[in-house]
Amino acid sequence: MEDTLQRFFLEIAYDGTAYHGWQVQENAISVQQKLHEALQKILRYPVETIGAGRTDTGVHAKQLFVHLDILADSIKDKARFLHSLNALLPHDIAVYRILPVDQGAHARFDATERAYEYHVHFCKNPFLLHKSWQLREIPDVAIMNNAAAFLVGTQDFGCFSKSHTQVYTNICSVLQAYWQETDEGLVFHITANRFLRNMVRAIVGTLLDIGLKKKAPESILDIIGSKDRSKAGTSVPAHGLYLTKVVYPYIDKAF
Template identity: 45%
Template sequence: MRYRLDLGYLGTNYHGWQRQPNAHTVQAEVENALCTLLRCPVDLVGAGRTDTGVHALGYAAHFDYNGAIDSPAKFCHALNGILPGSIAIHSLTEVDGDFHARFSATSRQYIYLISREKNPFLAPLAYQYTAALDFAKLEASACLLEETSDFASFCKAGSDQGTTICRVTTARWTQEGGVWKFSITADRFLRNMVRALVGSMLQVSCGHWSLARFKQAIDAQDRSLAGPSAEPQGLFLASIGYPHPYPSTTPYPALPTGIQP
């Protein structure tokens, strides 16, 4: 039988989602907890990678188990009791065998948070950028992304992505008090893409680049001409969309104001 896990995690102390030798990862933590409860090895398949220090609000994974889990709510409660406080299981549901946490996904939403003042309580969750910025320029930069199809300039060098074409459906900046938030939804994302986009838009906002220069960086399809990647702690994988009858993931409900997507 195949089961889907929905979860969220604080990525500060992890080397990303994907299991790696000699590295502390979210996938390894959850697999170990599942193995303890189910008393057998578990191969957990996640919706995709997240980089070191990056967080997830609404993440999905699946695993196969030759048995029935009679009470998903009790199972989740027990699983949360084993896992560290930085990982929270939202739900467990039985799904058809053709469901795939990664390949069945039709969209993903990321958010990036910038704290405009020094705030020790937001430090693990937002990039603390207190230099002068122009919010209107950020908004204008984001508008260009919905008109873009090839994001090669914002893909980590050396990545084997197959294609650099992504269909962005929404890209916008909002302000909520001292937190500025960038939200972007697309059918797929390239490795390091969101952080590279934010870093490039900050070049426009602080006056180092014109909007035309940002457009040139997009059109060049050359990573060396785009801006530096923004810091990882401000990035969240917010939600993942799936086709009917599977619901999209939903963010963990108890979040500080300004972090909800």
């Protein structure tokens, strides 16, 4: 077998309900662990993967890219490889594509945008269990969107970050942030170049406080300026959160 390595991107999706997040960890089942186990069964040698980012326990992903290095002659038929990989993965994890990329391509560091959604609903619905958060009170969407507009731009979002996380900076560039009404309830959309740990869930909790008239829309400016997590709202439950899109500068050319 030739020992030349080829880098690939895998596009995956998963229901995070049964997992303690994306990343491999001790004494807990993760999405990455299940992916590694399936890959090793097919390839017959261990493979490490790097994801575009981490999702916490219970968070879902409609699109996540990971990169991995595989011996060049391990994959001769991509369609057959995907079929075999999906057959070995649990029903709540799917692989959509395998894509050859340059050896220097990096699923985490090359991503220029990431998008999330947070889903809420108001009536009891067994089909939304673990997929959306049920609220008892209906917030004012217009007021929440007025407040969400203050999120757009490049600024320090430390007030929405989980405490004691090791990151080089709390500066993020938010490209869009808005609420949308749906048949089931509401969806919050947010896109940025990067996100801090727990950032989206803290933002949603803060905006819901504003939508329920507990805080004024302009208060979000003071919250951001404080850089103090205790000034922001409570983090909402993980099961309403979805990573929906990851963008790369070479996606059109390579994929």
